[in-house]
């Protein structure tokens with residue numbers, strides 16, 4: 380689905396990586412080409428704008444880590460933003476509810492809804508060893524219920540017996556009841572589709588949703604229809620509320636715009652991709668993997684990641700040595716603060732420690748962590764290198780200047796100096812006992 384976009388993007392980025400140095404205008408020119416490529420792939424304009432602006436902001440004036448070129452850094456930035464645009468993490472179908480877990484399938488006619496219903500049933504059976512009951516609520520298209528029954532027979536998945544003359548709501552209730560009594564793990568409800576969105580369809584689906592309280596509401600959309608698929612998703616979400624999207628015909632020659640804009644426009648995750656007509660032609664949607672497939676520059680991305688890790692490890696080592704010698708100056712503290720910010724501030728750091736979730740959310744509520752880190756960083760940046768190495772030389776006048784330069788108060792400057800002194804003293808004491816070395820050794 381992403382072939383032509385992939386060719387275009389890798390062409391633009393490949394040129395960048397082969398240069399020794401990059402100017403801001405090189406980056407801007409490359410972003411113009413990236414923008415054109417995305418628009419031609421039918422990605423929504425707002426999404427494209429947002430994407431290229433974010434990449435540009437990060438790429439211009441970036442810190443280039445040792446052993447990679449600026450161009451390689453740009454590739455990594457583009458990659459990361461692409462992953463973010465696609466939703467960051469994979470969000471598979473959620474079955475964590477009391478069985479039978481109800482999954483409501485919605486979408487326009489011809490999107491692949493009925494086929495996808497059977498594919499999901501098949502996947503639940505083969506991959507998760509779960510027993511599903513399928514029911515078609517489409518009373519309008521005469522052959523619809525029969526179509527699902529045949530699919531059920533072919534995939535060996537049970538379908539709700541057809542009772543002529545029932546309304547969609549009656550069928551839905553009967554399906555839930557049958558699934559409960561039959562000990563099914565899941566019940567898949569395939570609703571009626573229309574060629575276009577109309578009020579009657581929405582009313583019907585909304586009513587079914589209200590009564591059945593499904594755990595998942597999956598919108599099935601045809602990726603070949605590009606932005607129309609995105610608009611359909613938006614309309615269904617606004618009216619019914621959806622929990623995720625299945626994008627079908629990803630095996631076709633769509634331009635990829637639907638997949639790329641879906642998350643950003645609707646805020647809802649793409650959960651699955653339909654990649655063919657067979658029962659098993661259904662894939663989990665992994666933003667990392669899809670971004671990798673689009674850029675086709677996985678080696679560059681992992682090179683930059685490795686280089687960044689090496690730099691961090693080298694820095695940590697040299698700081699540990701300084702700590703042991705009691706020579707931990709404000710320059711090092713600034714480095715530490717920067718690292719903390721990279722890890723998502725205090726909140727990010729604490730989130731990595733077990734049992735810290737609650738404190739983390741309190742910190743986040745108060746929104747104190749990142750602000751303080753930023754402020755402290757600003758104070759240190761306003762000092763001269765000499766002052767950073769030896770804060771003792773700071774007098775009242777300089778402190779006032781530094782406070783003004785960093786947009787803080789003299790008390791803040793004093794507090795930072797005191798904190799640093801306490802840290803340095805503590806580290807020195809610990810270093811003598813060899814504790815710090817052991818601690819940091821364990822960290823590296």
Ligand code: GDP
Nearest residue numbers: 488489490491492493494627628653654655656
């Ligand atoms: P519905 O009207 O939304 O229920 O659509 P159907 O499930 O009847 O599907 C319409 C057609 O699309 C059928 O021929 C399916 O085999 C085909 N189809 C569904 N999903 C995919 C897919 O992911 N890839 C391809 N190539 N065809 C698909």
